[in-house]
Amino acid sequence: MCYAGKDNCIEFSEGINVIIGDNGYGKSKLYDAFYWVMYDQVFVPEKKAFQSTKIVKSKLISDKAKAQADSGRVTASVKITFHNVERDNMYILERRYSVSIEPGNILEDNDAEFTIMEKELSYLNARMVTDEDKKRSILNSILPSQIKDYLWFQGEQVESIIDFNKQDTLTKAVNVLSNIARYDAMIDIAKAAAKTATTEYDREVKRMSKDSVKSAQLEAHKSDLERKIQNGTIEQQEINNNLSRAESRCEELLNKQADAQKVSVLQERKRGLLNQLTLLNQSLKTEQVSFHRKMFRNKWVLKGTEDLQKQYAKKFSDYEQRKLALEAEEKVKREIEEEVSSNLQTRLPINVPEPNYIEWMLEKERCLVCDREAKKNTEAWLKIKELLDRPKDKKKGTKDAAAVSQDFSDDLKRLYQNGLSLSNRITDIDDDINETLQSRNDLQGKVREANREIETVDSDIQKLLADTLLTSEQAENILNEYSIQNQKAKDFKEDLNRVTQEIEHYEELLKGVNDQFKDLVTGELPVWLIEKREVTKDFEVISKSTRERVFNSLIAQLEQEANVHYQAMTSGNKSARGKIKLRKLPNGNYMPEIIDSNGNPLLGLNTSNLILVKLSAIMAIISAKGNSGEVYTLITDAPTSVFGEDYTLGFCKTISKVYRQSIIMSKEFYKNQGLRNELLTNPEIEIGKVYTITPSIFENERTDRSNLSTKIEALN
Amino acid sequence: MTKDEFYKTYLEDPLLIEKGYLTLDKINELKFHQATNSKLLEVIKIAVNGSIDGDGESVITRKINQSLNKES
Amino acid sequence: MELLKRIKDRAPEYDATHENLITKFTLVQGGRAGTASDGTAWEQGKYFSTKYEIYMYAALLGLKNDYRLPISKEAKKEKFIEIKSWQPSDLADYVIMGVLAKSDLDLNALEKMEEAEVEKEILGIRKLLEDYANGGLDKIRAKVESDPAFFENNDNCFIDLLDVP
Numbered sequence: 001m002c003y004a005g006k007d008n009c010i011e012f013s014e015g016i017n018v019i020i021g022d023n024g025y026g027k028s029k030l031y032d033a034f035y036w037v038m039y040d041q042v043f044v045p046e047k048k049a050f051q052s053t054k055i056v057k058s059k060l061i062s063d064k065a066k067a068q069a070d071s072g073r074v075t076a077s078v079k080i081t082f083h084n085v086e087r088d089n090m091y092i093l094e095r096r097y098s099v100s101i102e103p104g105n106i107l108e109d110n111d112a113e114f115t116i117m118e119k120e121l122s123y124l125n126a127r128m129v130t131d132e133d134k135k136r137s138i139l140n141s142i143l144p145s146q147i148k149d150y151l152w153f154q155g156e157q158v159e160s161i162i163d164f165n166k167q168d169t170l171t172k173a174v175n176v177l178s179n180i181a182r183y184d185a186m187i188d189i190a191k192a193a194a195k196t197a198t199t200e201y202d203r204e205v206k207r208m209s210k211d212s213v214k215s216a217q218l219e220a221h222k223s224d225l226e227r228k229i230q231n232g233t234i235e236q237q238e239i240n241n242n243l244s245r246a247e248s249r250c251e252e253l254l255n256k257q258a259d260a261q262k263v264s265v266l267q268e269r270k271r272g273l274l275n276q277l278t279l280l281n282q283s284l285k286t287e288q289v290s291f292h293r294k295m296f297r298n299k300w301v302l303k304g305t306e307d308l309q310k311q312y313a314k315k316f317s318d319y320e321q322r323k324l325a326l327e328a329e330e331k332v333k334r335e336i337e338e339e340v341s342s343n344l345q346t347r348l349p350i351n352v353p354e355p356n357y358i359e360w361m362l363e364k365e366r367c368l369v370c371d372r373e374a375k376k377n378t379e380a381w382l383k384i385k386e387l388l389d390r391p392k393d394k395k396k397g398t399k400d401a402a403a404v405s406q407d408f409s410d411d412l413k414r415l416y417q418n419g420l421s422l423s424n425r426i427t428d429i430d431d432d433i434n435e436t437l438q439s440r441n442d443l444q445g446k447v448r449e450a451n452r453e454i455e456t457v458d459s460d461i462q463k464l465l466a467d468t469l470l471t472s473e474q475a476e477n478i479l480n481e482y483s484i485q486n487q488k489a490k491d492f493k494e495d496l497n498r499v500t501q502e503i504e505h506y507e508e509l510l511k512g513v514n515d516q517f518k519d520l521v522t523g524e525l526p527v528w529l530i531e532k533r534e535v536t537k538d539f540e541v542i543s544k545s546t547r548e549r550v551f552n553s554l555i556a557q558l559e560q561e562a563n564v565h566y567q568a569m570t571s572g573n574k575s576a577r578g579k580i581k582l583r584k585l586p587n588g589n590y591m592p593e594i595i596d597s598n599g600n601p602l603l604g605l606n607t608s609n610l611i612l613v614k615l616s617a618i619m620a621i622i623s624a625k626g627n628s629g630e631v632y633t634l635i636t637d638a639p640t641s642v643f644g645e646d647y648t649l650g651f652c653k654t655i656s657k658v659y660r661q662s663i664i665m666s667k668e669f670y671k672n673q674g675l676r677n678e679l680l681t682n683p684e685i686e687i688g689k690v691y692t693i694t695p696s697i698f699e700n701e702r703t704d705r706s707n708l709s710t711k712i713e714a715l716n
Numbered sequence: 717m718t719k720d721e722f723y724k725t726y727l728e729d730p731l732l733i734e735k736g737y738l739t740l741d742k743i744n745e746l747k748f749h750q751a752t753n754s755k756l757l758e759v760i761k762i763a764v765n766g767s768i769d770g771d772g773e774s775v776i777t778r779k780i781n782q783s784l785n786k787e788s
Numbered sequence: 789m790e791l792l793k794r795i796k797d798r799a800p801e802y803d804a805t806h807e808n809l810i811t812k813f814t815l816v817q818g819g820r821a822g823t824a825s826d827g828t829a830w831e832q833g834k835y836f837s838t839k840y841e842i843y844m845y846a847a848l849l850g851l852k853n854d855y856r857l858p859i860s861k862e863a864k865k866e867k868f869i870e871i872k873s874w875q876p877s878d879l880a881d882y883v884i885m886g887v888l889a890k891s892d893l894d895l896n897a898l899e900k901m902e903e904a905e906v907e908k909e910i911l912g913i914r915k916l917l918e919d920y921a922n923g924g925l926d927k928i929r930a931k932v933e934s935d936p937a938f939f940e941n942n943d944n945c946f947i948d949l950l951d952v953p
Contacts, residue, residue: 179717189767295841323896406791411790411793419885422879539763543726546729
């Protein structure tokens with residue numbers, strides 16, 4: 001994000017001021033700006049921690065500014081003006097960090113410069129504050145260090161600002177309400193007093209003992225027991241800590257269980273869809289592969305070739321007819337010949353007379369049978385010649401017959417029949433093609449749909465995982481982890497019992513030893529000494545129980561105040577919201593729960609409820625202490641990212657009641673126009689100034705940052 | 717927190733009533749500056765005073781011991 | 789000898805200039821007969837598994853459009869597998885039928901011819917087939933040149949080509 005440029009100035013008023021922008025538009029940078037001025041630190045997301053200017057250095061300066069300057073000084077500076085309306089004065093805090101740019105090199109300053117100007121509005125000019133102590137006190141009055149964590153925080157920090165199971169954050173929170181440290185100091189005093197009194201008493205007892213040897217033994221025994229008790233107590237504390245951790249983890253897991261269940265269900269669905277997709281893809285491939293085979297298997301290639309078949313059919317039928325005709329001709333020819341030869345056959349048998357006699361008769365031109373003249377080419381002569389020609393004709397006939405040797409009709413017929421059956425199928429080809437195309441398209445459609453569904457389910461899963469801060473594995477393993485933690489808790493409870501009993505046992509023994517000591521005493525112990533010992537012991541007990549009582553009542557106060565906020569924020573939500581309960585853990589810490597009207601914990605509430613609980617607690621700290629909300633400004637970046645719409649509005653309403661001025665940065669109002677309108681017009685929300693910020697180049701196009709700038713627009 | 721307020725929180729402890737140091741109505745009346753017959757209550761006052769005044773632990777302990785060293 | 793068998797013993801040739809076109813759309817095999825599976829052709833983006841397939845396609849294309857394009861005499865020719873190995877055989881027979889239909893061969897006369905003459909006629913049939921196939925290949929080539937996009941992102945291109953006049 002880039003705020004480079006001279007005139008980026010944002011004004012805030014009373015009420016709830018909102019900076020609206022989508023992810024990556026620069027909301028966090030604004031928060032960083034506030035924080036940097038006050039504390040010389042910025043939040044580094046990769047390290048999830050604040051780091052000082054000394055470490056971050058030139059990264060503070062925007063790439064654009066660095067790119068635009070060829071040489072000279074480039075400075076990042078933030079100026080915040082705090083205006084105290086009642087006292088009518090202003091403080092202007094400015095922090096600047098510079099680098100020197102030479103071609104190819106950047107020289108970084110070590111530190112930032114920080115100045116405070118004070119301006120009383122009755123005067124015209126502002127004065128620089130030079131005294132370091134005064135500077136510190138001004139900073140502290142703007143934002144006391146004790147409560148700064150509950151006034152200026154980032155959404156990501158909400159979880160950890162109050163971790164009820166950590167003594168330090170818990171005590172810190174309670175300390176804001178009342179100085180619990182004093183009670184701890186009293187316990188120390190009481191312990192010390194009791195110790196000296198007891199020591200004195202014991203010494204006296206020993207001195208008055210009639211048996212110094214026995215005394216010494218008892219003494220040794222006593223120290224041994226005391227040591228054992230002390231060790232036992234330490235162990236007890238450790239076990240208590242472990243037990244508390246296990247118990248609170250169990251509860252955490254139970255809450256996450258509901259979410260994990262949802263994730264699990266979605267993941268199961270995704271698996272099913274993926275299987276389906278695989279099957280579909282296989283079918284599609286088969287379909288596509290066979291598609292082209294159908295060109296030949298289903299004879300699509302014959303499309304439009306009906307004419308060929310018809311042409312051939314004609315040709316074939318012509319051939320057949322002609323063939324038949326030819327055969328008929330042949331037959332007739334043969335018949336004639338046969339008739340001729342059969343005619344000849346009735347006159348004489350073949351070769352009677354023998355050919356050479358017939359030749360002789362023809363030569364002589366005389367018939368030897370009837371001995372008459374047969375002149376050449378007369379009828380008689382020709383009749384004689386006929387006898388000779390007879391066998392020759394026959395031979396010629398067979399030679400003709402032999403000439404018609406090939407018969408292709410079988411093959412040709414086969415071709416015809418093949419052609420016929422194939423061409424009958426040609427009419428169906430178009431339908432076949434269309435059907436195949438249709439089913440292929442259907443499959444492709446199904447594949448696309450399956451892909452879309454998978455995408456949707458996947459993004460639902462990712463969103464759930466992000467919202468609930470679960471990882472995919474954690475979601476799967478919650479039940480496992482739960483049973484492990486549950487078992488641990490059981491084990492720790494057993495250990496605790498054991499150790500407690502041991503301690504009790506040792507204390508019994510110790511009492512016995514003390515009694516034995518007393519028995520050894522000759523004479524009377526001074527009354528005042530006995531009383532001293534008793535009084536200091538009582539004092540020790542009282543100091544401990546009072547501290548506990550006071551602490552508990554502060555927690556109760558916190559709980560009550562938090563519930564006021566929680567109820568207010570969740571009033572818009574229809575689903576069960578329950579009540580906040582801070583349950584005491586074995587180690588003296590607390591665990592936040594949400595309980596129903598019967599006092600039973602409501603499980604399966606989602607993460608947004610739990611964040612709301614924490615926010616309610618944070619606000620309770622400020623509101624319970626009296627008028628802090630009046631005096632100090634809440635500045636927070638995106639705490640609403642886990643909420644839904646209803647909660648976001650409830651949150652804004654409550655904030656505007658608890659804090660006179662607040663500045664929140666949010667993406668919730670970015671896309672949701674309805675929500676935005678609600679924010680601007682709802683009478684229950686004290687609205688201040690509302691701005692939208694948009695970058696000149698959007699995130700996914702942002703490879704070159706040197707042209708980036710931010711546009712800040714006021715909506716009201 | 718004033719010394720009186722601080723003192724009062726200790727007076728509310730059930731042990732005091734149990735052991736007969738105080739009765740319920742007495743608690744409400746008792747003010748910090750009022751003298752009591754109870755050694756314990758005096759010890760508590762010393763501790764409250766010293767703690768709020770910023771005395772060190774050892775100093776306060778000594779004062780307590782001193783106050784209890786007398787024959788009553 | 790039977791007519792069909794003799795015709796099918798022939799291995800037709802194609803103009804070598806069409807080689808690129810053929811390999812563009814045909815799966816290149818190890819041996820002549822083809823050993824890869826149907827899936828391989830699709831995966832490789834090819835439409836025909838063997839050369840005779842595209843040849844049959846081209847022949848039918850040429851036949852139905854009556855586009856007979858003799859191979860130029862100087863052209864280098866490539867031969868491939870005999871018709872009797874073409875699958876499916878009924879399609880191969882159909883192609884032959886088509887060629888016979890288009891030829892002006894006198895079937896009756898054929899039956900009466902001498903061996904050598906019959907042989908000559910059969911060769912003529914083969915040449916006729918080559919001419920029609922060449923015509924079909926030319927049509928395909930022309931389409932590739934004029935409208936390469938037709939073949940690019942269109943899985944159905946050869947099916948659509950069946951409709952093109």
